Amino acid sequence: MVIMKAMGMESDQEVVQMIGRDPRYGALLLPSIQECAEENVYTQQQALEYLETKVKRFSLSCGPLEKEGRALSIIRNVFLANVLVHDLHFRPKCIYVAVILRRMMEAVLNKDAIDDKHFVKELITHGLERAISTGNWDVKRFKMHKKGMTQVVIRLSFIGTVGHMTRISPQFEKSRKVSGPRALQPSQWGMLCPCDTPEGESCGLVKNLALLTHVTTDDEEGPLISLCHSLGVEDLELLSGEELHASNSFLVMFNGLILGKHRKPQHFATALRKLRRAGIIGEFVSVFVNEKQKCIYIACDGGRVCRPLVIADNGISRVKEHHMKELEVGIRTFNDFLRDGLIEYLDVNEQNNALVCQYPFICGVKYKLVPEVYHNVHISPCGFKNMHFGQSSLLLVAQKHLCVCVNILLLFFLMMWHICYTKKICTFSLFTLTQLWFRQKFVEGTKVHIFETTGSKVHIMIALYEGEAVPETTHIEIEPFTILGVCAGLIPFPHHNQSPRNTYQCAMGKQAMGNIAYNQLCRMDSLLYLLVYPQRPLLTTRTIELIGYDKLGAGQNATVAVMSYSGYDIEDAIVMNKSSLDRGFGRCIVTKKLTVVNQKYADGTMDRIIRPQRVGRDAERMQILDDDGLAAPGEIIRPYDIYINKQSPINKEFSVNSPAGLPDSAYKAATQTYKGPQGETAVVDRVALSSDKDTNLCIKFLIRHTRRPELGDKFSSRHGQKGVCGTIIQQEDFPFSERGICPDLIMNPHGFPSRMTIGKMIELLGGKAGVSCGRFHYGSAFGEPSGHADRVEVISETLVKHGFSYSGKDFIYSGITGSPLQAYIFMGPIYYQKLKHMVLDKMHARASGPRVMLTRQPTEGRSRDGGLRLGEMERDCLLAYGASMLLYERLMVSSDPFEVQVCRVCGLLGYYNHKLKASFCSTCKNGDNISTLKLPYACKLLFQVNCDRVVTVTVHIFAFYLLCSITRVIGG
């Protein structure tokens, strides 16, 4: 209320009118009005002064700003910065505040009116825009992290790069334990990938765009505003507070601002949409009619997410056969579809005004509904009363008795969506849903229709708008698999997998080695992992083809036998065939960049690179150097080899008249030695000379290392099933079939039951059929009805045709004994990815080694050749076991023993004067009562640090001293 007054709306009546005359609102406003009266705030001036006192409290550091202007400027610039203020003309802002207040109160009175939190993305961009528009974006004051404004593109893998391009990271903190913003919101349907999100703290906050999502660009506002006015929008300035909330007209919001009112909202919206489809206004302009709020939202700003949909007239697609033929021939492009008004972009808001249907056709035949078998099980219509998302209902169109796994999952998935829309907390499980499916009984509040179609294919449609019949469909989904993003699009048959598995794969696909880019061999990345023989997946998806993963793959098609073998395959470990590894399976190239700067110093001197010594002490370590002092490309580089023979001046401080004329004695060696794993042969791949930002000569060495898989290297299929290599076994010991097929790797069948990755099994089947018949099989998400995924029945038929069992199982002989195995083995090709985590980069052990100067404890971490910590819990174990002397020996005697002088009187540490050969206590100023004690150095350090912090630590050593004296007496 004070703020309203501060903005110049001094009359209470005006405020109340502006917000709405409903007595309920009045009651809620009353405390605020009372407060104003109590604080003596009646005029704008008073309000500003009042605010001034409030402002001071939290921004003392703001500096000597003009006293009057401060509250005003905050209101003007920071408070609701998206509403522009011209010449202190606050009326638009007042109205905006009023509308917000009204919504808030509505929310208080009626819980269901709370807006969906569906514009996380938009908030980010708005925040960004606000930062720019106000110009006084103070990072510290708002405690906002500017982090992530720009990011360096990840180049570790092709998928990592593409995935990174589609990433959306929020601005707010990740540490908050709220589930709201992390949940999958219904409005994200089709815009954001439901699978691709990281695990852990940023789960659900970092999102990825779906395949067809488009981020809008800015459109010019001016022409659009005048167009709106000419289409009958009444200007805000001309309206009184009373008229603002008149029920017979709709508020027009333009890019989040209130533009005015319109009396015929649908008319207006239709007109705008027609103009957009005709290409007269920009394709990203969105028009959304919110019946509940009596609002029309028009948006033309950048940073909204939107996606293309096929426009349908009365349920009939505008895209016809001949259009598709033209597309195939190449006469027509995507933009032509857009221009001709066959396809349009809908943003999250406008999507709520549309009735989208998934599949318009059954195998090319337009579907017909059979009304006779139309079971309208409509138990209670109350579910729709309080919905924000228009009146939504879920239509499930399916063949009567069809109930394969796929369909149930789809049904379940859609049910979940439906529940999101209806905001009913869902308690029914997949099982009950299946039961529902069979019995055609439905839970109260849901509205599900089942009807038979002329074709034999399953139909699922999501209706987002009031409307029972299909002719009211306004849009048709381009392809259902486009709701997934790039990373999830790599997974074959993702709709058969347990959903977290797809999420895991989305994270793992980015760690897979393969091709980075076409220029991968010319790049100088600081770290690069490449596969020597990457392959194209035998089981592809349409997404794979669209993004070019089939050309820049990251994996190999391995023949996998699902069986138990040797016990080295427990806990997801895999057994690998040595001959396959010999032939190049899983072989990878790792390149690392080493950079050396030839530094220039302030006094004009600079480092120099000189000819290597060919004889003498360092000659052996300098073998790989060329005469120019740099390592030669193609040379094998071993640990401790010198790769640059650099020298730097000893004295860099005072200036020398002729830097070039510095004598040799003025330089000291500053050679760089290669530190790599022992016993591995890395090669200098390339040497590049460049200059850094300070125009110093910068020498970059690319070190290449080719590795074959070894024990402990990590592999993964495309179904979130990672595992390490447990053992490598000779080919002759591997099982073989009578056709001579011998698997490349063996996977333990225990990986399946708990993970429920049915997609992996189908991938195996499809891959096996693919190699037999010579055709790449498809496994796009939800692709079975549209032919973008092969059906298991068809795959099995292909298998049988080529002499395999329909189940994909083979009769296998043991390679060790030659006798047949007891069971038929599920065997076939699965695309396997080698992940970048390799044992060579991680293995670490140490006996004795470097210590930290300060504490004299062993260093930490592999990179510093650190020790392995024996922590508290390990210590407890030893204590409990009774091995305390072992602890004494390990943690003290062999670790960091230190002899201290302790004063028995004051208990503080003294010192030993080596000159006088006497101990001395500096506190007592004498050396009479000193005892020598052995302590871990860390313990002594602790005492001293505590003293430093004014916490005295005293050591009382009565018992020990007595013991010492007794032994001394006995000893004579």
Place this chain on the structure above:
Amino acid sequence: MDGVVSYQRFPKIKIREVKDEYLKFELRETDASVANALRRVMISEVPTIAIDLVEIEVNSSVLNDEFIAHRLGLIPLTSDRAMSMRFSRDCDACDGDGQCEYCSVEFQLSVRCDQDQTLDVTSQDLISLDPSVVPVDVAARSTSSGFDATENRGIIIVKLRRGQELRLRAIARKGIGKDHAKWSPAATVTFMYEPDIHINEDMMESLSLEDKRNWVESSPTKVFDIDPSTHQVVVVDPEAYTYDEEVIKKAEAMGKPGLVEIYAKDTDFIFTVESTGAIKSSQLVLNAIQVLKQKLDAVRLTEDTEEADEQFGELGAHMRGG
């Protein structure tokens, strides 16, 4: 050795089909251990020659040195000499550095692309200093048997564009598949138990023609057929049977369990051997038998000597019944 029954058997081999790189034979009257030993030896212990050491002088191609070296290693070389060659590790003529004629063969490759099209560097560009050890496709071309010479363009090592050059020296050595798959002469070695199929004719006659046809078609491979004249089910190809038990399941589903009984004869094996071309498939089998014999001799010889103690220690004593 009184009272000890001799289990010695006299296996028989019947060769069904011989080609240079393909052999199918029957091994009868023995058991799985013998058949499997033969298979294992063929895969991993028959020696061949393969490139083992590559010295690269110039490599400006797109592939890196290790990559090319790996590819060169995997090119099969004609290895008829392999059995008589020495392993370079126990060659006394050259201190084991693998540079002498007894244990190694030198290859040279020197290609430079001076044209605008990409130039394929193939196994044909490998120049061997020993005419008896050449890449298999080169040998096939000179004898013009096996491959169609016009189709045979060699095994591609790398592709060069204008200005790129590859010059190297490679040393091929004798080795066995156990050490690296490049020395394995076998592409495929597999065997199957010969199936023994008994159709219960009486029960079969009780089926209608339609049922018979259904039953015959239930097998994913063509094992059975119906005689067009007599309408009797006949076994056309017992070896096509993959032990999938589909026909047995089908018979049970039709309510006729025991319609057919199929056993694996555990003494008879049908071997399929495919060679990489390094040695002829027939030679591969012979060499395998020879290697197997040598291995057995090694065991037998050590049995009676003092060496056994050194070699096997307690195990040796245990083996001798001590």
